[in-house]
Structure formats: structure tokens, C-alpha cells
Amino acid sequence: MLLRSNLRGPAGFRKSQQLPCLVTSPDVHQRCLTRCSSPKQEKHQMSMTEAAERVLQNDPASKDRLQRLGSAAARVAALQAAKEEIDRAAAAAANASPAAARQQEQQQAGQAAARGRRKDVADAQEGLATALQDFKEAQLELQRQSSQVNQDLERIESGKAAAASGTVALLASLPFIITESKPPPIALLSMATCLASGVLFGVVYRYALRRDTNNFQLKAGVVAAFGLVRGLAQAEAVLQSQSSSGSNPFSISSLLQAAVPAGQSMLLFGFAGAIMDYGLRRGLLQPFGQSQESED
Incomplete structure (x- = not known):
């Protein structure tokens, strides 16, 4: 944003001379210095800077806009940093999702296998109990027959x-x-x-x-x-x-x-x-x- 100043200045300084509003920023200073780096305007650089600073100090509205602009820039930087963090987290989650899915599948498969083994053990125990009962009955019958013989x-x-x-x-x-x-x-x-x-x-x-x-x-x-x-x-x-x-x-x-x-x-x-x-x-x-x- 550029401001027009009607202040009177040294000889050769027009009333409609455009002044950069962000003269307090190093980047703006650099751009101003670049624009004013011609041999004819170097002698007026300090006067322009001082005039811009006086304008900003004496204009409450410009000072308030500068503060809001700084706050907005800080918020934009914070939001951009948060977005980058979110992007990194999303990328990490995308990379970790297949491994987590495989791990979950392995866990589910292990749990299913464990349930199958428990069922097999229960069936084996039941079969063993039945076999033992049959064996006892057969042994009693054999003893009875042996006793009879x-x-x-x-x-x-x-x-x-x-x-x-x-x-x-x-x-x-x-x-x-x-x-x-x-x-x-x-x-x-x-x-x-x-x-x-x-x-x-x-x-x-x-x-x-x-x-x-x-x-x-x-x-x-x-x-x-x-x-x-x-x-x-x-x-x-x-x-x-x-x-x-x-x-x-x-x-x-x-x-x-x-x-x-x-x-x-x-x-x-x-x-x-x-x-x-x-x-x-x-x-x-x-x-x-x-x-x-x-x-x-």
C-alpha cells in the first residue's frame, strides 16, 4: 500500500511524491533504497525516510493498520506452520495406515487362531473325558467277565x-x-x-x-x-x-x-x-x- 503526502520537502520533492508505507520493515527499506538508488535521488533518501516516519507517527490510523497488519501476518505465519504440521501428520498417518492395518489384521488373525485353539482344546478334553469314561466302563466289564471266568x-x-x-x-x-x-x-x-x-x-x-x-x-x-x-x-x-x-x-x-x-x-x-x-x-x-x- 502506498500513501500520498502533501508535506513540503526539500527542493525537487514533489507534493505528489509517493512514499512507501512500510518504511519500518527491512524489506520495504530495501525496496525503497533500490528504487531511490539513482544518483539523483540518493541525497533525498534520508529526508524521505524521516518524512515517512513522521507521517506514520503522527497518523493514528496508519499506526493502527500497521499493528493489525503485523498481527495478521503473525496469524498467517502461525496458520501456515499449523498447516505444515497437519500435512506432516497426515503424511505420517498415511504411511502408517497400511502397517497399522496389517498389524490389526495380524492381531485379529492371532485372536481367531487362539479361539480356534481353545475350542480344539475344549473338544479334546471332552473327547478325553468320554474316552476315559468308556475305558472305565470297559475295564469294569472286563473285570466282571474276568471275575466270572x-x-x-x-x-x-x-x-x-x-x-x-x-x-x-x-x-x-x-x-x-x-x-x-x-x-x-x-x-x-x-x-x-x-x-x-x-x-x-x-x-x-x-x-x-x-x-x-x-x-x-x-x-x-x-x-x-x-x-x-x-x-x-x-x-x-x-x-x-x-x-x-x-x-x-x-x-x-x-x-x-x-x-x-x-x-x-x-x-x-x-x-x-x-x-x-x-x-x-x-x-x-x-x-x-x-x-x-x-x-x-
Whole structure:
């Protein structure tokens, strides 16, 4: 903006001489100096500058416009700096957007994979629980079937032991029955009792020994128990018969007569125990509880 001044100046200075209004700015001073750099006008430069300064100082309106112009220029500079900052931020955001998008996609893919893995783990755990339940049920069924098979095998082994022991007991009692010359019904009754005693002895002997087949004291204890029970019962019957006939039951002859059937019972179960021990040693009979292992 240029101002026209009607002030009077040195000779040669026209009234309509144009003066730059921004004489206080270095750029305006430079332009003024450039325009007034001719040899004819250099001598008037200081006078023009002083005149312009006096005009600006004495004109409040021009001074106010200069202030507003400076404020506007400062605001323009600030806005331009802010625009440049915004442009740089936008450029940085544009450059960072693909990387951020890729990172977000990777995060989403990772989260989806994690959810898939958790689902797979849950399905695997559920399948494992079902398999364990099926395994337990199958194991229980196998145990039931094995127990049934084991019981059948035990019954078979017990039958074998009873048959062997009963047969030996019956054969061992025949000489005593024959020598006593008993009537046939009494002889048959004695044979039946010997057979039954032998059968019971074989079963109990096998259950008593179980796997302790080398325990001599246990073997002798079972034989003595059966022999004493049967022998003492027969001895008591003999003594009662002697007492009924009027004889002294505690006489030597009565005691000897009572000792004979007791000794016969001990021999009878001794033979039965010997055949049982032989069968166990040879593997013809299985101890109680070992039938399943032999089957496996």
C-alpha cells in the first residue's frame, strides 16, 4: 500500500511524491533504497525516510493498520506452520495406515487362531473325558467277565481237588472197613462218610494253602484238624458203646478200642493230604487264586 503526502520537502520533492508505507520493515527499506538508488535521488533518501516516519507517527490510523497488519501476518505465519504440521501428520498417518492395518489384521488373525485353539482344546478334553469314561466302563466289564471266568476256573480246580481227595480217602478206608467185617449197610455208610470227608478235606486244603504250598506246618495242621475231629467223634461213639454194655469206658481195653478209629481217621486224611500235595507240586492242581495267572 502506498500513501500520498502533501508535506513540503526539500527542493525537487514533489507534493505528489509517493512514499512507501512500510518504511519500518527491512524489506520495504530495501525496496525503497533500490528504487531511490539513482544518483539523483540518493541525497533525498534520508529526508524521505524521516518524512515517512513522521507521517506514520503522527497518523493514528496508519499506526493502527500497521499493528493489525503485523498481527495478521503473525496469524498467517502461525496458520501456515499449523498447516505444515497437519500435512506432516497426515503424511505420517498415511504411511502408517497400511502397517497399522496389517498389524490389526495380524492381531485379529492371532485372536481367531487362539479361539480356534481353545475350542480344539475344549473338544479334546471332552473327547478325553468320554474316552476315559468308556475305558472305565470297559475295564469294569472286563473285570466282571474276568471275575466270572476266574470263578469258573476256581470251581473247576476245587472240583478236581475234591475228586482227588475224596477218591484217595475212600480207597484208604476200604482196608479198615473190610477188616472190621461190618454188615453191608454199615459198611456202605462208612464208605459214604469217608468219601464226603475226603471231598470236604480237598476243598478246604486247597483254600487253606492258597499259594503257600511249601508251608509244612499249615499242611499238617489241616490234616490233624480233620483227623482229630473225625477220630474223636468215632472214639466217643466207641466209649459210649462200652459204657452202655456195662464195661468201664476208661479201661485200657476200652481206650484201645476208641483209639483205633481215631488212628484210622488220621491215616485217612494223611493219605488225602499227600495226594493233594503231589497234585499241587506237579501242577495237576492249581492253588487257590492262581487259576487266572495260569490261564493268562
